Amino acid sequence: MKEFWSKRAKALTPYIPGEQPRERKFIKLNTNENPYPPSQMALAAIREAVGESLRLYPDPECTSLRETLAATFGLKPNQVFVGNGSDEVLAMSFQAFFDPERTILFPDITYSFYPVFADLCGLNYREVPLDECFGLPVEEFLGNNGGVVIANPNAPTGRALSLCHIRTLLEGNPDAVVIVDETYVDFGAQSAVPLIDSYPNLLVVQTMSKSRALAGLRVGFALGNADLINALNSVKNSFNSYTLDRLALAGAEGALRDGAYLRAIAMKISSTRDCTADRLKRMGFEVSDSAGNFLFISHPEVPAKTLLDGLRERGILVRWWDKPRISNYLRITVGTDEEMEALCQALSQLVAKE
């Protein structure tokens, strides 16, 4: 009906997240979750926070968590913003830094929430085509833009961008904020965090959902110069003073204290990814170089949709988009070695059958 909807609401085409099955037990390789449990230090910190104090509001400034993040990344607390997952941090960044009068740019193949955020804010955007190998044509992003949004490594392709190219983007857009979405950075790309003190227009966004195995806790954060962080605080405090609950604050801090565990599981996942990529290539798949915790694959003969359905019948969920240029690709999360074994066996059956 949409009888009482605002014009803004009527014009939206919401993002569709990957399926979260409630019943049948699947091998879940569709939403880039971490196959390993969260750090025991995170779980212990949460358990300690479950009690009477939940009757009290959380610290709206998330001071302790921001201090811990600042120490982790060698920054000051006023260079850190935290939010309810990196999606919220990104949505607020679009509100805080971009204006309808100046077109913002992002690649045609990237995280599909970016155009949705732009629509919600009434922004104009241009989707710059990636090259044939899904590489970023850096020079196309330079000039008098209203802003640039880049995922590094990119999703769903997994392709990483060098710090040298990030510098070029920052220097080529001196009057606009460049958002580098580092959701998957811990699995093999170079972080732009060391550039923050040199580039006042750089905002790096990261999350606890992937490498830190806390997708269920909803904690994301942005790192950048204090003036950018202040803008995010203004937007946040005009929307919801308390975006992080006490348990998320506690769990995130616990996870940050366990850097050794993060490195161990990220390394394990990267190694499983590379072995799986080799095996899939030997089976005839085209596999793009991935620096994320996922693979982006295509088969020269069997359509991706056929593989998607065949995997689902075999109890394996992966991600597919019915979109130009990528409709013959699957994005497959890197799970445990056992899950990858099951995946490869299923794919080899599906490829042989045709």
Place this chain on the structure above:
Amino acid sequence: MKEFWSKRAKALTPYIPGEQPRERKFIKLNTNENPYPPSQMALAAIREAVGESLRLYPDPECTSLRETLAATFGLKPNQVFVGNGSDEVLAMSFQAFFDPERTILFPDITYSFYPVFADLCGLNYREVPLDECFGLPVEEFLGNNGGVVIANPNAPTGRALSLCHIRTLLEGNPDAVVIVDETYVDFGAQSAVPLIDSYPNLLVVQTMSKSRALAGLRVGFALGNADLINALNSVKNSFNSYTLDRLALAGAEGALRDGAYLRAIAMKISSTRDCTADRLKRMGFEVSDSAGNFLFISHPEVPAKTLLDGLRERGILVRWWDKPRISNYLRITVGTDEEMEALCQALSQLVAKE
């Protein structure tokens, strides 16, 4: 500097929440938290959810929690929307239902986040003056408005509105959404939930933060006809697919299963409120009739700011606004009987001294 801020961000005047002290131990009567602990059923449900599954995203549709809320309120699950605190639910409602072309109305004295939400959405609003006793002039809210937002009971006054008046508001605004913010309803006002099936333009917003003693968990919800709820889902899925984490979902469900505890603590708080109000009146205070878990008081001789500072020196935090019409009032959260005893003793010293 605001060098890279969007025009929207530059124009914001963010909401300022009440202080959440991190160090010194205060009697905290400044943010309307519940003085009693959350339900044991809520805490047990959270403890059960702390574990490996935190590596997985939560259910983005919050199906189980919405089903439990629907059962609690005698509605269908598609009449229920949940969000990260009622502030987020309200912010999304302003985006989903109101347009810049049609002025929305709310009282001049009410929850001070409403004008902030309106500014964030670029909406035009008119603040309708309450009468001398802080009563709502219902007839002033009727007509061709773009929307109406009413807190019932109102904050910070505590004044409740009858269902009859809510009906008049709904019938007098047939082409606009009327949001009834029932944050404090469980402490003594009549809920408009029974009107939902009769009025497609009614949206009721409630929270787990007050009567259910879970301010630290960040769960709010909206109840209304399915078409309104769909609009909220569109906005939410254009902003952040996963606004509630797994622990908040679990805790909220646990709390809802413990209706007896909710009623017991809400009744206890209402009774403490009424006793405290009587005592303060005997001490010479003007105390407005409150149906919330707070009192709104003024003294004929001692300025509210003097009382605020004096209470703080004595270790008691209350809330004061330097705003027209209410700058000689304090809003005081109803705590335990012991906390109210300490409050009354401190106030009686402060009043006697002058």
